[in-house]
Amino acid sequence: MSDITTSAFVRQDLVPERLAPIKTTGFVGFLRTRLFNSPTNILITVVSVLLLWFTLVPAIKFLLVDAVWRGGDRNVCLAESAGHTVGACWPFVEAKFTQFIYGFYPEPERWRVNLTFLLGALLLLPLLIPPLPAKGLNSGLFFVALPVVAFFLLHGGGIDGFGVSWTATMLAGFDESIGNAGAALSNAGQTSAVIGPLLVVLGKLLTLFGSAVSWLIWPLIWLRDQIQASSRSVWIDFAVTAAIVSLLLFLLNGGTRRGWRSLIVSLAIFAGIGIVMSVMGLDHGGLPVVDTRLWGGLLVTLVVSITGIVASMPIGIALALGRRATIPLIRIFSIAFIEFWRGVPLITVLFFATYMLPLFLPGNFSVDGLVRALIGIALFAGAYQAEVIRGGLQAIPRGQGEAAMALFDLLGSLRASFSDPVWATPTTLFTGFAFTGMIYFAFCFGMSRYSLFVENRLNAHRRN
Amino acid sequence: MSIEARPPPPQFAARLKRALGGRAGWSGFVVQILFVAALVWIFYEIVANARTNLENQHITAGFGFLKNTAGFDVSQSLIPYSGSETYTRVFFVGLLNTLLVSLIGIFFATLIGFLVALGRLSPNWLLSRISGGYVELVRNLPLLFQILFWYLAVLAALPGPRQSISLFGSFFLSNRGLIIPKPIGNPAFEPFVMAVAVAIAAAFLLWRYARRQLFQSGKLITIWPYVLGLLVGLPLVTALVFGAPVRFEFPELKGFNFAGGSRVIPGFVALTLALSTYTAAFIAEIVRAGILSVHKGQMEAGASLGLARGSVLRLIVIPQALRVILPPLTNQYLNLTKNSSLAVAIGYPDLVSVFAGTTLSQTGQAIEIIGITMGVYLLISLVTSAIMSFYGWRLGRSLEG
Known part of the structure; x- marks a missing residue:
């Protein structure tokens, strides 16, 4: 053995240790591979750090370090009295908080807004958590019952009739309009020479149709008059409506053999409506009316966005189906309708709703300003929703929707609060924007994250 | 495999049915009639209501108002405008x-x-x-919020004209907007514009030629130095021959505001x-x-x-x-x-x-x-x-x- 160890081609000492390989894991490895791996990247990293240094650090300093947290008026937020550079003036937000949330909603009635927020949150949360049961009942309550209850809670006021009265009034108005149109056609026919006789015949036919309809709806009108003449007319109307609707559902769904279920469901729904009506006292005036001009702040922002989301659904589904319909005219109409609303800005839609819509409605029929805007927003959002449902769009363009109601909503309240001399300091503007920005960001970011979560859940079969 | 007979051409009645009611046939036709009737009825109601409402408010419908004098000023306009225009x-x-x-x-x-x-x-x-x-930040804040932020918080918080932020001594950013030098055309302006147009056209033709050579014979011609020379050189030569095409009227601080230059209004900047x-x-x-x-x-x-x-x-x-x-x-x-x-x-x-x-x-x-x-x-x-x-x-x- 010993001759081998002494021979010339066998090494006598150990090979020197190699350097350890460059670390690519851990914090140092991360720095090396992702931030400092080439001269260009080093430059980019340095520039990015500088960018952060000049944006993030002053922002944090402004919002937290230099901020003033307590105080009663503008003096605490002035650099002279605070003794240092003043950042955000949070007492301003505290003082204006109720205005940001409620606008000018009267103080003693604000519990109604809180109750509506609470009801909405209580109904919305279980709807958003997938494992919880009873999604059908829950969504029915949220999408149908809540808007009605919220209207009577927020706006106040009562009702002076129920299903029978409303149906009768609507049908009578429709009938009258047909009769008027017939008479107008006949008149136009008598003055025009060429197509005159045709118009006259058409007008006479319409008038005839109108009187036939009036004969058909006569029993309903009679019933309405009887109900309106009685005392406690709302409750009698309610009972009659409940009886008629339940009976119809019972008979249409199979009568004595299979109709019991729908009868019970219908009666339960009417019982629920009745309880809500009696609790809120809708039959004798309800809660005191709060004019929508007093609404403001986050309240209006939420009312507008939730109405937009809820009302755009049925409109969107109808238009999407219409766009895929086999009947040419309905298809053409749907396409034209969708493309029209998608082609114009929301602001012009709001102008349309504010200035043009009142001209198109009968003179004795005035609609509240907020409701007019909501109608415009619902039509606008419905057209976009139709495209989303059809699959032509990824998402409704954000920004316009929440933003456009500047006259009433959170941004409006913000602007109004800036003009208050009690809080006029150099940093008030930035503080107000920081606060409202955080609210908007919380809502929008939350919604976008939730929709990503739902998308992932629905795409579970595609994940690998 | 035998060749199958073609289906007979559609009959007249079938064609009519399809033309009137689409794929749904006669029932589709009935639905369309009802739909049109409903539309006509709504349209009639709208027109009738609008006519009564306009009459009650004493407004005459029509486009005649477009010829009337406006009588208000506009803070920015690209075409000459004054309050006495229509x-x-x-x-x-x-x-x-x-x-x-x-x-x-x-x-x-x-x-x-x-x-x-x-x-x-x-x-x-x-x-x-x-x-x-x-x-994430920008997409999740409403656009109106951002517009108001730039307009009310950033631009309005800028110093007044006397302490305005100056760039190269000729651009001034203050709470009155952005003041920039105003270009004024010299007599040499027209030849300059023509030279630019000629240069662009020549560069385009050169590019077409190089591309055709590449596709036909596979020769790769480097053209960018010539293009650059054309686009820079030709206008430069014109400027040297005819003199400067434009001169700039620089803004100057006089009293409390700027004189000269053009003003980009804060609304536009925001x-x-x-x-x-x-x-x-x-x-x-x-x-x-x-x-x-x-x-x-x-x-x-x-x-x-x-x-x-x-x-x-x-x-x-x-x-x-x-x-x-x-x-x-x-x-x-x-x-x-x-x-x-x-x-x-x-x-x-x-x-x-x-x-x-x-x-x-x-x-x-x-x-x-x-x-x-x-x-x-x-x-x-x-x-x-x-x-x-x-x-x-x-x-x-x-x-x-």
């Missing part, structure tokens, strides 16, 4: 302002959008996080900033998705052909990404144009602000004015989609052929 002139002033802010916004939004998209795709961790943070940064966030996401949609194998294949990285991007990845990017990008451009109507909140005199706002409140001609305004936006939308679908069609054809 409402038609006001309409064009507003329209041009809308188009101006949209075009400039589109330019900057595209630029920032592409940069942010490249930043998000960068291997540098910090840069990609910053770009991602920018996109609106352009907000629109371009907001839309850029959406464009960045679109571009990122478009670039990621091109398969990695395409880049590897290009590299294995011996193409440089820049050429791979220019010749292989970007044309394919463009096909994906283009339709949503068009949508964003249209959104920006429509969003520019939020100018009404900060008093920038765009179409909605001066026409649907001031003119409407002065004349009360709601139906005509809102109809015209909506029609203009609709027309812009339709024309842009037409141009973009033509471009997409050409792109698709060149990728196929």
Whole structure:
């Protein structure tokens, strides 16, 4: 053995240790591979750090370090009295908080807004958590019952009739309009020479149709008059409506053999409506009316966005189906309708709703300003929703929707609060924007994250 | 296998049925009749109501008001305008302002959008996080909020003219807006413009020639030095021969305000900033998705052909990404144009602000004015989609052929 160890081609000492390989894991490895791996990247990293240094650090300093947290008026937020550079003036937000949330909603009635927020949150949360049961009942309550209850809670006021009265009034108005149109056609026919006789015949036919309809709806009108003449007319109307609707559902769904279920469901729904009506006292005036001009702040922002989301659904589904319909005219109409609303800005839609819509409605029929805007927003959002449902769009363009109601909503309240001399300091503007920005960001970011979560859940079969 | 007989041509009755009711046949025809009847009835109601309401308010319908004198001033106009002009002139002033802010916004939004998209795709961790943070922050704040922020908080908080922020001693940013040097055309202006036009045309022809040579004989001609020489040299020579084409009137601080120069009003600055940064966030996401949609194998294949990285991007990845990017990008451009109507909140005199706002409140001609305004936006939308679908069609054809 010993001759081998002494021979010339066998090494006598150990090979020197190699350097350890460059670390690519851990914090140092991360720095090396992702931030400092080439001269260009080093430059980019340095520039990015500088960018952060000049944006993030002053922002944090402004919002937290230099901020003033307590105080009663503008003096605490002035650099002279605070003794240092003043950042955000949070007492301003505290003082204006109720205005940001409620606008000018009267103080003693604000519990109604809180109750509506609470009801909405209580109904919305279980709807958003997938494992919880009873999604059908829950969504029915949220999408149908809540808007009605919220209207009577927020706006106040009562009702002076129920299903029978409303149906009768609507049908009578429709009938009258047909009769008027017939008479107008006949008149136009008598003055025009060429197509005159045709118009006259058409007008006479319409008038005839109108009187036939009036004969058909006569029993309903009679019933309405009887109900309106009685005392406690709302409750009698309610009972009659409940009886008629339940009976119809019972008979249409199979009568004595299979109709019991729908009868019970219908009666339960009417019982629920009745309880809500009696609790809120809708039959004798309800809660005191709060004019929508007093609404403001986050309240209006939420009312507008939730109405937009809820009302755009049925409109969107109808238009999407219409766009895929086999009947040419309905298809053409749907396409034209969708493309029209998608082609114009929301602001012009709001102008349309504010200035043009009142001209198109009968003179004795005035609609509240907020409701007019909501109608415009619902039509606008419905057209976009139709495209989303059809699959032509990824998402409704954000920004316009929440933003456009500047006259009433959170941004409006913000602007109004800036003009208050009690809080006029150099940093008030930035503080107000920081606060409202955080609210908007919380809502929008939350919604976008939730929709990503739902998308992932629905795409579970595609994940690998 | 035998050849099957062709089906007989459709009979007259079947054709009629299809023409009248679509695939649904006669029942479809009945539905259409009912639908039209309902539409006609609604239309009749609207017209009748509008007529009575207008009569009650003593407003005469029609477009005659467009010839009346407007009598109000507009803070920015691209065409000569004074208060004694007609409402038609006001309409064009507003329209041009809308188009101006949209075009400039589109330019900057595209630029920032592409940069942010490249930043998000960068291997540098910090840069990609910053770009991602920018996109999330800007997309989740309403546009009107951002417009008001720039207008009320940033621009209004700038110092007054006397302490304005100066750039190169000729641009001044203050709370009165941005004061820039005003170009005034010299007699040499026309030859200069002609020289630029000739240079562009010559460069284009050169490019065509080089391309044809490449496709026909495979010869690669380097043309960029000649193009650069043409585009810079020819105007320069003209300027040397004829003298300077424009001279600039520099703003000067006199008393409490600036004299000379032109003023870009704060509303315009705020609106352009907000629109371009907001839309850029959406464009960045679109571009990122478009670039990621091109398969990695395409880049590897290009590299294995011996193409440089820049050429791979220019010749292989970007044309394919463009096909994906283009339709949503068009949508964003249209959104920006429509969003520019939020100018009404900060008093920038765009179409909605001066026409649907001031003119409407002065004349009360709601139906005509809102109809015209909506029609203009609709027309812009339709024309842009037409141009973009033509471009997409050409792109698709060149990728196929």
